[in-house]
Amino acid sequence: MVADRREEILAAALEVFAERGYKGTSLDAVAERAGLTRQGLLHYFRSKKELLLAVLRLREELNRRHLALDHADKDLPSQVAEVVAYGHRNPGLAKVHSVLMAEMLAGEGAAQRYFHDHYEMALEHAEELLTDRYGDRLPSGLTPRAAALACVAMLEGMEQQWLLDPDQSDHPEIMRDVLSVLLGSTPV
Secondary structure, eight states, X not given: OHHHHHHHHHHHHXXXXXXXXXXXXXXXXXXXXXXXXXXXXXXXXXXHHHHHHHHHHHHHHHHHHHHHHHHTTSOHHHHHHHHHHHHHHOHHHHHHHHHHHHHHHTTOOTTHHHHHHHHXXXXXXXXXXXXXXXXXXXXXXXXXXXXXXXXXXXXXXXXXXXXXXXXXXXXXXXXXXHHHHHHTSOOO
16 A cells, blocks of 8 residues: 555654754665665655655644644634644654754755745734634734734744643643633633
């Protein structure tokens, strides 16, 4: 099964990239983790960069799928809190994102365009969602753009804090409560 084998390779690559970053990861290390030879790995992914981009898209898809399937009926602050909780339950997804982002910011990342486009899309989506729901001003008085930027910044910051101290388990609740205030609604 080609699809199953690709998924196994992506799972192995996610672990190795999270542990070693892009620069420190070799195709040989990913192949070994996946139980393949380098040539076997190259049959599925033509290059390390192609593999990296597939891992980043997988992370994004897993997050999106989880939220859409299980939590689409919740209010916005609770949905974002669930994003944080999902990251806590899947630390490899959070770690690979942070490690690769740090490399990209240091000018060493192979996924600079991916991260740039990812953040532009996330901000645009959040701003559109807030504009559709509230118009030009949220009940808190913020513009949709300001609230979108604050939300993305909080998500990133909380992820970093949690990676530094995984014993912090109250981040989902804090995110829900802060967003309730930010959006001008009552905390749940």
